[in-house]
Amino acid sequence: MKSTILLSLRGYVLLEIRGRRLERLVNRLVEKRISVWDIRFRAEDRAEMYMPLSDFFRLRPLLKETGCRMHVLKRVGFPFILTKLEQRKLFVLGVIGFVIGLYVLSSVVWQVRVVGNESISTDDILQAARQEGVYTLQWKFRLQNSDTLSKKLLSKLPNAAWVGVEVQGTHVVIKVVEAVLPEQQPLLSPRHLISSKNAMITSIFTEKGRPLVKPNTYVRKGDILISGILGDELNEQTVVAKGEVKGLVWYTPKVEVPLVRKYNVYTGEVKKRSYLVLGGRGLQLTGYGKLPFTHYETIPERKTLQWKDYVLPIGWLNERVMEVGTMEQPVELAEARMHGLERAKSEILQAAGDNARVVSEKILHEKTENGTVYMEVLLEVEESLALEQPIVPTIPTPAPTP
Numbered sequence: 001m002k003s004t005i006l007l008s009l010r011g012y013v014l015l016e017i018r019g020r021r022l023e024r025l026v027n028r029l030v031e032k033r034i035s036v037w038d039i040r041f042r043a044e045d046r047a048e049m050y051m052p053l054s055d056f057f058r059l060r061p062l063l064k065e066t067g068c069r070m071h072v073l074k075r076v077g078f079p080f081i082l083t084k085l086e087q088r089k090l091f092v093l094g095v096i097g098f099v100i101g102l103y104v105l106s107s108v109v110w111q112v113r114v115v116g117n118e119s120i121s122t123d124d125i126l127q128a129a130r131q132e133g134v135y136t137l138q139w140k141f142r143l144q145n146s147d148t149l150s151k152k153l154l155s156k157l158p159n160a161a162w163v164g165v166e167v168q169g170t171h172v173v174i175k176v177v178e179a180v181l182p183e184q185q186p187l188l189s190p191r192h193l194i195s196s197k198n199a200m201i202t203s204i205f206t207e208k209g210r211p212l213v214k215p216n217t218y219v220r221k222g223d224i225l226i227s228g229i230l231g232d233e234l235n236e237q238t239v240v241a242k243g244e245v246k247g248l249v250w251y252t253p254k255v256e257v258p259l260v261r262k263y264n265v266y267t268g269e270v271k272k273r274s275y276l277v278l279g280g281r282g283l284q285l286t287g288y289g290k291l292p293f294t295h296y297e298t299i300p301e302r303k304t305l306q307w308k309d310y311v312l313p314i315g316w317l318n319e320r321v322m323e324v325g326t327m328e329q330p331v332e333l334a335e336a337r338m339h340g341l342e343r344a345k346s347e348i349l350q351a352a353g354d355n356a357r358v359v360s361e362k363i364l365h366e367k368t369e370n371g372t373v374y375m376e377v378l379l380e381v382e383e384s385l386a387l388e389q390p391i392v393p394t395i396p397t398p399a400p401t402p
Helices: 006-011 023-029 060-066 078-087 089-106 121-131 146-154 331-354
Strands: 012-018 037-042 046-052 069-076 111-114 158-167 171-178 191-195 199-208 224-226 229-231 234-239 242-251 254-256 261-279 283-284 296-307 308-328 355-369 372-384 386-390
Touching: 006 078, 023 060, 078 089, 078 355, 089 308, 121 146, 121 171, 121 296, 146 158, 191 242, 199 224, 224 386, 234 308, 242 386, 254 331, 254 386, 331 355, 331 372
Parallel strands: 111 171
Antiparallel strands: 012 046, 012 069, 037 046, 158 171, 191 224, 191 386, 199 242, 229 234, 242 372, 254 372, 261 283, 261 308, 296 308, 355 372
């Protein structure tokens, strides 16, 4: 007779029987309809057999009758597991409490995220979601259907074209597609385009208005480049001057470049710390004590428990605190000079705006003192010069009365 799942649920034992009347005992077992299987005679006076737990207590009278002795070698089945668990009640209660706690923690919304929004404020979206019962520490079973939530949030966000709500484990993700509204052109008053800097004109393109300068002419800051006044004194018309004017502007920035470059390197000394993370809080487990080094860099590595698409609010965080040292590397004079020029050009181009470019560069003065190169650079930059200036209408002065 072979063991089955049913036998494992009911329980069975492996017995060792000793005695000179083993055959008599086996015959009596058959007569009493006591189930046994896998009977193995290890010697003339010793045998092993399996017996279900329900028949085990009927064996003692037969042992007395045949003069045999019994020893239990193995206990198998659910009843014996229950007996062990009864002896470890605190462990069982801890396991049950852990399962209940895990279920409760996985039934709560721990994070609400908003993705896809640009012009619509995240706070406005979260406030609308809160009004519909979507917020942190909310029970998941109290959340409305995703389609219902999407429709209600869409009605509360007039600048959204589509809103989707997706529950991912303990996280709720609100996806927003914003409505594309036509850009409203501002109402502009008549204006001139004037020069923002002293420069040499290199190109001029007039879309609307009357150009007053030509290429290769020098202008000063405030000179009118494109006039917004058309016609003559009798037929005068003011318009919004439009166009693009570029010119050469000269800059003389001063830069300082050290001849020693400092950078950080890892020394190889590492201290590890680990934390148990529950929601947004962490409990440190290892790595207590003061850090043995002053300068360091912390590299975190966080892992969370996940089952399929469900992210549980339980995880752990491992931190590697690595000591950082400072090293110095000498810089050649030519390299320092090149680095200074590049830094000067980068700063000037950033201030000059888009589409600006350096036409020529030249070092005017250079000196080296205390491990630092001091330079004065001449940069010739082509950039946009046009600056708006409103046209103020002139009020005619009334003629004096005689």
